[in-house]
Structure formats: structure tokens, C-alpha cells
Amino acid sequence: MKNKSIFILALLVCLSSSAFAAIYPPYLFDNPSYQMIHARQDKAYYMDSSSIVVKTNTTEELLIAVNEVSASFDYDRLTDIESFKAIDQVRTFWYYKPLNENKTYMTHAVIAGNDILLPPYIGEEYVYYSTDNGHSWMPFDTTVNSGPTRIRARAFKLLMQNI
Structure with missing residues (x-):
């Protein structure tokens, strides 16, 4: 009886913790x-690709x-299908990619009427994002x-495919 109980308990743990592959709409x-x-x-x-705005695109x-x-x-x-429930939030993300590897300092810019500081170049693979119009x-x-920034990396790659 004890072995049967352990088997059933192990089976329940496996079933409750098994990962499912929910199907979300790609669009x-x-x-x-x-x-x-x-x-x-x-x-x-x-990502709303119809909302893409290139604020600055220079060699720098x-x-x-x-x-x-x-x-x-x-x-x-x-069915393993996710059904739409509601729109939770719409946020504007700014992505900044310094291209000049000699720019190892902050620079000041006025973009869309906002005074902002642009961060330095820290490596070819690095990009910055802002959710407050470039203030941070x-x-x-x-x-x-993997990890929490994988979403930003995926978003930036999609963004680059759509411009």
C-alpha cells in the first residue's frame, strides 16, 4: 500500500508540474x-510594427x-489554445544603439522636444531601452x-527586421 501511495503521489506531482505548450496567436x-x-x-x-518611428539614424x-x-x-x-481576454497595456519603448565605439561618454540631445542624455557605447552586442521617452x-x-532581458533582445531583433 505504501509503494502504491508513493507512486500515485509521484504521478500527481509529475502531472501538476508538467509544462504545457500553450498556443498563443503569433499575430x-x-x-x-x-x-x-x-x-x-x-x-x-x-510589437506594433505600424508604430515604428526612427528618431535618429546616423553613422554615430x-x-x-x-x-x-x-x-x-x-x-x-x-485544446492547449489561449483565447484572447483583454488588452492590458500599450507602452512606447525607445531603443538606442550607439554605433561609434569611440563614444564612451554620455551625450546630450534634444529629440521630439525632450532633453535627454544618450548613453555610451559599451559593446557591439549592447543596446539600450527606455520606457520613459529617453529619460532613463x-x-x-x-x-x-534567457533571463529577463531576452524579451528586449527578441523585441529589438523584430524591430530591426521591420525597419
């Missing part, structure tokens, strides 16, 4: 302008703004495929 509302960046736990993030730097939409979904265990910047490695 929000089947609109190719809204490409999925990342999806997990009934939430998906989509690249600055692009784009809207991202987060959407909630409901998971159907029978966070770097990320575009080659990373």
Missing part, C-alpha cells in the same frame, strides 16, 4: 502588424521608438536568449 487579432515578442502564463507581448547612433501591447489570455486545457536607459545584450 494579435491576426494582424501582421502586431507580431508576438513573448508569451507566458496567459500574457503575451506584441540609431534611436527607434515602437509601441508594444500586452494582452491577457485564457488557457483552454482541452537600461542596457541589454542582444545575444541573450
Whole structure:
């Protein structure tokens, strides 16, 4: 009886912790302008490629703004399909890529009427993002495929494919 109980308990643990492959729509509302960046736990993030604005594109730097939409979904265990529930948020992300490896200092710029500081070059694979119109910047490695910045890396790659 003890062996049977242990087997049943182990089976329940395996079943409850097994990963499922939920199916999220690759495009929000089947609109190719809204490409999925990342999806997990009934939430998906989509890039609105129709909202891309190139703020600066020179030999020294690249600055692009784009809207991202987060959407909630409901998971159907029978079909493994996520059904759209609601739009949670629309946020504008700015991506800044210093291109001059000699620019190892902050620079000042006025972009769209905003006084901002642009961060330095820290390596070929690094890009910065901002969620507050360039008032603060966070770097990320575009080659990373795991961890919290993988979403930014994926978004930047999609962005570059769409400009």
C-alpha cells in the first residue's frame, strides 16, 4: 500500500508540474502588424510594427521608438489554445544603439522636444531601452536568449527586421 501511495503521489506531482505548450496567436487579432515578442502564463507581448518611428539614424547612433501591447489570455486545457481576454497595456519603448565605439561618454540631445542624455557605447552586442521617452536607459545584450532581458533582445531583433 505504501509503494502504491508513493507512486500515485509521484504521478500527481509529475502531472501538476508538467509544462504545457500553450498556443498563443503569433499575430494579435491576426494582424501582421502586431507580431508576438513573448508569451507566458496567459500574457503575451506584441510589437506594433505600424508604430515604428526612427528618431535618429546616423553613422554615430540609431534611436527607434515602437509601441508594444500586452494582452491577457485564457488557457483552454482541452485544446492547449489561449483565447484572447483583454488588452492590458500599450507602452512606447525607445531603443538606442550607439554605433561609434569611440563614444564612451554620455551625450546630450534634444529629440521630439525632450532633453535627454544618450548613453555610451559599451559593446557591439549592447543596446539600450527606455520606457520613459529617453529619460532613463537600461542596457541589454542582444545575444541573450534567457533571463529577463531576452524579451528586449527578441523585441529589438523584430524591430530591426521591420525597419
